[in-house]
Amino acid sequence: MATIVEIRDLEVEATTDAGRRVEIIRKVGFTIEDDEIVALIGESGSGKSTIALTLMGYTRPGCRISGGSVTVGGKDMVRLSERERQAIRGTDVAYVPQSAAAAFNPASTIMDQVIEVTRIHGLMSDAEARIRAVELFRALSLPEPDTIGDRYPHQVSGGQLQRLSAAMALIGGPKLMIFDEPTTALDVTTQIEVLRAFKAVMKRGGMAGVYVSHDLAVVAQIADRIVVLKAGEIQEIGTTAAILERPQHPYTRELLAAFAPNRAVPATTEAAVHPHPLLELSGVIAGYGRVMSDGMPAVPVVRDVTLSLAAGRNLGIIGESGCGKSTLARVIAGIVPRARGHILFDGKELAADAGARSRDELRKLQIVFQSADTALNPMKSVDEILGRPITFYHGIGGAERQARVDRLLDMVHLPRSLRHRRATELSGGQKQRVNLARALAAEPRLILCDEITSALDTVVAAAIIDLLKELQRELGVSYLFISHDLNTVRAICDEVAVMYKGEKIEQAAPDQLGGPDSHPYSRLLYASVPKLDPTWLDSLDRDPELVKAFGGR
Amino acid sequence: MKARIPSLIAGRLLIALFTMVVVSFTVFAATAILPGDVVEILLGQAATPEAVAGLRTAMHLDEPALVRFGHWLAGLATGDLGTSYANHLPIAQLIGGRLVSSLKLAGLTALFSVPIALTLGITAAAMRGSIYDRTVSMLTIGVISVPEFMVATSAVLIFAVWLKWLPALSIARDVSTFGELLKIYAMPIMTLSFVISAQMIRMTRAAVIEALQSPYVEMAILKGASPARVVLRHALPNAIGPIVNAVALSLSYLLGGVIIVETIFNYPGIAKLMVDAVATRDLPLIQTCAMIFCLVYLLLTTTADILAILANPRLR
Structure with missing residues (x-):
């Protein structure tokens, strides 16, 4: 065993658009032995990818290594000429990117x-x-x-x-492989096969590896040691077992805690005691493309979905990419008109097209989109974003509107001073809170949440989930919570519907899902969610028939 | 999958044909509402009303416009371009030599300017932000901003009047050596290249820069590829679509938009012919010239579209 990588006092600075220099990596140092895999873990912006890329002597445009040394196989990548670095890239050190696509x-x-x-x-x-x-x-x-x-x-x-x-x-x-979030863009059932393949070739090749990820459970399966990063600084370094079982640094504990969010507490609102269906779908079919002669869409995406959601309760919808879950939300909201079937809201039939619904129907049913970046108009201030629905649905202006905007900001735990900022000047978590407050401004009965935590870091996502629960206790709203992440859905939903290829294949309480009585696909999905246990991947025994039938990607 | 390319190309060709018909109608309508009357111009002020009416019947000008349009379209389709009102020569004969001259000038300009523009655009993109890139960008903006008559007259002043290197007029009558050919064409080609290169350089630069910012280019760098390989093998193939379109648009200017250059250098091209035709109200000639410009334009843009389709691997 010999040391292949030694990083010492590494500093990287970035030049902002305004020409200001910002240190994004501060005094980072660690070593890698020639047969171990070291994981760099942290949230977006923690500098984990930046550090990994310095191992190839590469920085993204606008960044540069401003200090320290990165020694790989005895050569300091910082001091080499660009031509010498080119000779090392691809031969001694190789890179597996985040999005192969x-x-x-x-x-x-x-x-x-x-x-x-x-x-x-x-x-x-x-x-x-x-x-x-x-x-x-x-x-x-x-x-x-x-x-x-x-x-x-x-x-x-x-x-x-x-x-x-x-x-x-x-x-x-290569002697050193760099994996840069290589499974983040994949579905869970696909992720397992990829992880297994990576692990097998690494073991066989006896190579050193750097595995960059934000997902502790994935890292636990493949890494020997873990480096925890936050804001460009190392918080903690330790063996995988030590980090998972005996985390020393408060931030590491926070990451671990966010991984296991609180379970849903059964709602105890008035409505929950006497449940009556708030939303009922029966035989809903919808899709995209040309409308055929029989009124069906050329590309059906939602096929014959029937479900119901009781007032004051939450329904989760899970499934992998392309299963039609987001389209279902759009069909309910009337953005994508349904071709067939009925949607009853509070006992009354909703028009297929949002344009044909009354203002009050629109008000009661709000949707929150996945990406607050694209859902919020970058040219408008928070004040305008929240004020518009207040005026539109309630006809309120002037001082009363001001007061309501303040109240909404309080509700989503944002400081009132943010009201004059533009959406682009907020952090990812803050934007998602504004996005949520925009829906709350209408005072809805039901909020369709379409992957609203998917683009957020685990700690921030957990805070948003807590906020949703709190709002439910105070306002008695219901959520239709769409996600690909079983853990998130479980944290908030009373019931979960599983979708596969446009069909709802099962609806059950979260605890029953994945159990022996569950639908085979639900079992596969459930079994594929990585656990913090480092032995999980190796001991995982998935039914090959199931994988063949449903994991065909 | 495979059948998509032929059907896409057939679609493009159909659209081009349809555009051609629409343009022909527009051209005919536009010339029909031109002020002034051909017959009165031809016969002069002393014409008697009977003579005017007689000539009008002889030239079929008394028929409804739509019928005349039909005749004209049928003539075009069968290669009969009509007869000039002004000097009673067949249009084909009038245009023939002029078109060849124009095509020669356009072809030589393209041959000269396209490689230079692409090289400048690609290298500027590869060295984005460098002094070289900024110089190229500034010069292209400068060239765009200077009107072509300014470039042309300055060129005449410098090269023909002061330095006496080149002839001021470009009449390709007595060309016997390659050197003479160069001398005659040098100034018109230089002026035209100035005008059309700027757009090509800027579009090429933008397209290549966009491709250079993609993750697959970063991947190529991390595989150890040299900068030249990164640009030529990875960025350029993905930038071809926008580049051929920019080239086609620029080149289409070479036929119809060169009237100023042809006038200044007294070059006997087709654009000059058309302007002369307007002066004499020679409707058939104007119409035919307009149709030729349209045809060349469509030819170029359709070729660019087809090239872009062929260059797209997703359609392969």
Whole structure:
């Protein structure tokens, strides 16, 4: 065992658009042995990717290494010339990107890109490289290893591309592999296969690795040691077991706590005692594309969904990307008109198109979108964003409107001084709170929450969930909570509906979901959610039939 | 998947054809409402009303406009471009030589300016933010802002009047050597290149910069690719669509928009012919010239569209 990486007093600074210099990495130092995998964990903006990239002597445009040393295999990447760094990239140190879908060049075939490393560095002949690539495809358990390289990136799935990008990194025979959030963009059932493939090749190759992630459970499966980062500084370094079981630093404890959010407390509002259905869907069909002669959409996305939600209670809708869960929210909101079926709100039928609904119907049913960045008009101040629905739904202006905006900001725990800021001047968590307050301004009975915590860091997301619960206690609203994350849904919902390929396949209490009586797909989904236990991935025994039937990505 | 390319291309061609018909109607309508009367101009002020009426019947000008449009369109389709009102020569004969001259000038300008513009655009993008990039950007903006008659007259003043290197007029009559050809074409080509290169440089630079900011370019850098490889193998293939469109738009200007350059250098091109035709109310000639400009424009943009379709791997 020898030390392959030694980072000392690393400092990276970024130049902002205004020309100001900001230190984004401060005095970071750690080492990596030549056969271990070290995880860099932290929230967005903690500098984990920036540090990983310095191992290749690379900084993103606008950033530069301003101090310290990054020694990889005896060479200080900071002091090398650009030409010397080029020689090391792809051969000694290789990189697996976060989004393989974006990291593959759409204009050339996968094989060309996988073996490009050998061409750049003149490592072997094209014929040899092709043979080696096919071996790697096989080792990474890719389907059709002999021919998959002839395809273009858009012709294979996200999970496969992620493994292909690992093949692209491995072909140069690196001593150090950098994984930059390689499974974040994948569905849970796909993530497992990718993680397993990564773990197997790393073990076999005896390489050192750096694994960048925000997800402690994923990191627990693959890393030997964990470096916890916050705002460009190291908070804690320790073995995986030590970090998970005996976290020393308060921030590490916070991360662990956010991972296991509080369970839903059954709502005890007036309405919950005498439940009557607030929202009922029966046989709803909707989709996109041309409308066929029988009135059905050319591309059906929601197929025959029937569900009901009692007043004062919460219903979660989970499923993987493309299962139609977001479209369902849009159908209920009337943004995507349904082709068939009925939607009853408070016992009254809602028009398919939001334009045909009365103002009061619109007021009672609000939607909060996933990305506050795109949902909030960047040119408007918080005051205008919140004031508009108040005037629109309640016809209130002047001082009363001011007072209501203040009250809304109090409700979502934002300081009143923020009211004159623009949406772009707020942090991600603050924006999502404004986004929520905008829906609350209408004083709705039901809020459709479409993946509202997905773009947020775990700690911030947990705070938003707590806020939703608090608002429910105070205002008695119901939520239809859409998410791909089982843990989040569980934290807030009384019941969970599982969607698969546009159909609702099951609706059950969160505790029963994934149990022996549950639908096979729910069981697979449930079993695929990573646990903090480091032995989880290795001991996980998924029914191969189930994986074949439902995990086909 | 495979059948999509032919159907997309067929679609483009159909759209081009349809545009052609719409434009022909517009051209005909526009020339029909031009002020002034051909017959009165031809016969002069002393014409008797009977003579005017007679000539009008002889030229089919008394028929309804739609019928005349039909005749004209049918003529165009069969290659009969009509006869000039002004000197009674067949239009085809009038245009023939002029079109060849114009195409020659346009072709030489394209040959000269496209490679230079693309090289400047790509290198500026690759060295974004450098002194070189800023110099190129400033010069292109400068060139865009200077009107072409200014460039052309300055060129005549400098190269023909002061330095006496080049002839002020570009009449390609007695060209026997390559050197003479260069001398004659140098100034018009230089002026036209100034006008059309700026747009191509800027569009190329923007398209390549956009491609350079993509994650697959970062991935290529992290694979150890050299800057030249990154730009040529990874960024450029994905920037081709916008680049060919910019080139096509710029080149389409070379046929219809060169009247100032043709006038200043007294170059016998088709744009000059058209302006002369307007002066003599020679409707058939105007219409045909307009249709030729439209045809070239459509040819270029449709070619660019088809190239962009072929360059898109998602359609392969």
